[in-house]
Amino acid sequence: MSDPFKTWKFFVSTITFKPLDLLVFLFKTTLAIFTLASISLFFHFAFSNRSICLSSPVCNNNQQQNFVASGQAYGxxxxxxxxxxxxxxxxxWNERRRYSQLWWRPNVTRGYxxxxxxxPGSEKLPPTSPPYKISEDTSRFKYTCGYGSRSAVRMARIVKESFELGLDNVRWFVMGDDDTVFFLENLLTVLNKYDHxxxxxxxxxxxxxxxxVIHSYNMAYGGGGFAVSYALAAELVKVLDGCIDRYAAFYGSDQKVQGxxxxxxxxxxxxxxxxxxxxxxxxxxLLAAHPLAPLVSLHHLDYVQPIFPGMTRIESLKKLLTAYEKDPSRALQxxxxxxxxxxxxxxVxxxxxxxxxxxxxxxxxxExxxxxxxxxxxxxxxxFTFNTRPVEKDPCERPLTYFxxxxxxxxxxDRTQTRYARHVEESDKECDRPDYGRASGVKFFGVSSAKLNPAIWSTAPRRQCCEVVNGGEGADHFVQVKIRGCRRYETVTPP
Structure with missing residues (x-):
């Protein structure tokens, strides 16, 4: 076997360079390697990006101008x-639009x-009302659900007709009903968790x-609202009309979309x-034990009692919104x-x-x-899809309630202060125990907190902690509570 060291020594001995020639040789060799690598990288990225766009519905549709390859940062x-x-x-609509007018922001919110x-009376619609469009004729589609309404076909096509408007710079299509109330800041907080x-x-x-059980566990219910990313909408519009006929027996528009x-x-x-x-x-x-998640929407408000006693449904929602607007991320937390x-x-x-x-x-x-x-x-x-506990008949087993x-x-x-007043139903029977008698002397609660950063919803969720901050005599009538982030190892554990 030959000696590799001797071979290398012979190779070097056969090449003679003057010092300057050696520097020129090394420079030219390095430049050639760099040029070759640059050309290789150029063709690699050019063709790989082209293949991404050829397979992407977003690149194929010129309505979306801001698409960039996966992994690149977006605002x-x-x-x-x-x-x-x-x-x-x-x-x-003239009756239901009162719900939409609570959250719609003229010249800011986009949609119809x-x-x-x-x-009727469309020429007199106030500027606070969302603008309207007339849906396309859907009489050509099949609908065979015996207990439903053909309007489900028209509703199912809203995402398609919205997409086909070809509006610029759309990342998400959000669907809802005319009696759905959206909480827009929290909707954006949720959507920002996902890549459109x-x-x-x-x-x-x-x-x-x-x-x-009847409709589907795998469906986003349309009244509560759902969001479809642009990339998915581009695929959905290609097959939606066929789905409407294939799922003609389905009751609702949201079922047809989920099909x-x-x-x-x-x-x-x-x-x-x-x-x-x-x-x-x-x-x-439901509202007093809201899940650990930002409040995004409320639906079917015509079918439940007003959320605040002694008020109309619209007055109740306006009251909830006065707090929500102060700290959207904390609403109902x-x-x-x-x-x-x-x-x-x-x-709380x-x-x-x-x-x-x-x-x-x-x-x-x-909880x-x-x-x-x-x-x-x-x-x-x-x-229900969450745990519940009965309202006890014994008044001594029920809490005192404040709204x-x-x-x-x-x-x-940066900080908020909310106040809650004692509420007693006329039909309520008071507990006659001494501890209840002393507690019933509390007429108001004050709750202070720092504004909740919406970025918290992108981290592992944890319920925030609270503490009573006025433990003196004044707390017999007015209790001041502070809500804050929990300390390390802090738990809500009774002694």
Whole structure:
């Protein structure tokens, strides 16, 4: 076997360079290698990006101008990137638009209410009302559901007709009903968790198990609202009309859309802040124990009692919005703590209600919603897609209840102070125990907190902690509570 060292020595000895010649040789060799590498990289990226665009519905459609390859950073999604489609009817729009006018922002929110025909008195619609469009004729499509309405076909095509408007700079198509109330800042918080260049279908289920069994657990319910990313919408519009006929027996528009999603292969990404409100009766229990998620939508508000007692539905929503606008991310967020000096438990649904128990209650019980409502279809006490607990008949087993009275921010908007006043139903029987008698002397709760950063929803969720900050004599009538982030190793554990 030859000696490799001798071979190398011979090779070097056969090449003689003057020092200057050697430097020139090395420079030219390096330049040639760099040039070759640059050309190689150019062709690699040119053809790989071309293959990405050829396979991407976003690149194929010239309506989307801002597409870049996967992995490149985007700015945050804002309202200008969202196109909202509201399903409505000309016969009911003049009444139902009062819900949309609560959250619609003229000249800021993008979208339309889609109607079957021109609404009466349309020339007198106020500027706070969303603009309308007339849906295309859908008489050519099949609809065979015996207990439903053909309007489901028209509603199912809203996402397609919205897409085909060809509006610039749309990242998301959001669908809702004419009695859906959206909380726009929180909607954006949720959408910013996802890449609109990927195929996302975001929404929530029905609260009533009977509805999910009949319709689907894999469906984003349309009244609670759902969002379709641009990339998915570009695929959906190609097959939607065929899906409408293939799923002619399906009851609702949201079912038909979900049938298409099954064919495309996209599951629903569930977000707990979309609320279909498939319940009957008093929604208090649901709202006072809101899941740990930003409040995105409320639907079916005509079918439940007003969320605040002694007010109309619209007045109630306006009141909730006064708190929401001060701190959107914190709206309805649940916190609870103990007043150990007085042996009491306090549960706060921020911007809505406070519950005071004259005894210590476990965290597991405090986080569970009171069943103040019934199921949507059969008006029964469940089952629901979340845990509930009964409202005890014994008044000594029920908490004292307080509702939002006032909300304000400090001069910088960094902190909020909300106040809650005691509410007693005329039919309520008072508990005659001494501890209840002392607790009933508390007429108001004040709750202070720093404004909740929406970035918290992009981290692992944790319920915030609270503490009673005025433990003196004044707390017998007015209790001041502070909500804050939990300290390390802090728990809500009774002694």
């Amino acid at each position: 945050r999604t804002n309202l200008s990137h969202v196109l909202i489609g509201i399903g409505g009817s000309a016969k009911t 209410v889609w109607l079957d025909e021109k609404p 260049n990927q195929m996302y279908y975001v929404g929530g289920n029905s609260e009533s198990v009977e509805q999910d 298409c999603m099954s064919e495309i292969g996209i599951p629903v990404t569930k977000e707990l802040g979309f609320h279909q409100v498939d319940i009957r009766g008093n929604p208090y229990g 649940h916190s609870f703590c103990y007043d150990l000096k007085r042996n009491r438990s306090i549960s 649904s921020w911007g809505y209600s406070v519950q005071l128990y004259p005894y210590l209650v476990t965290a597991k019980k405090l 569970t919603a009171f069943s103040t409502f019934q199921s949507w279809r059969t008006w029964k006490n469940g089952p 939002l009275d006032h909300a304000e921010s400090d001069i910088n908007g």
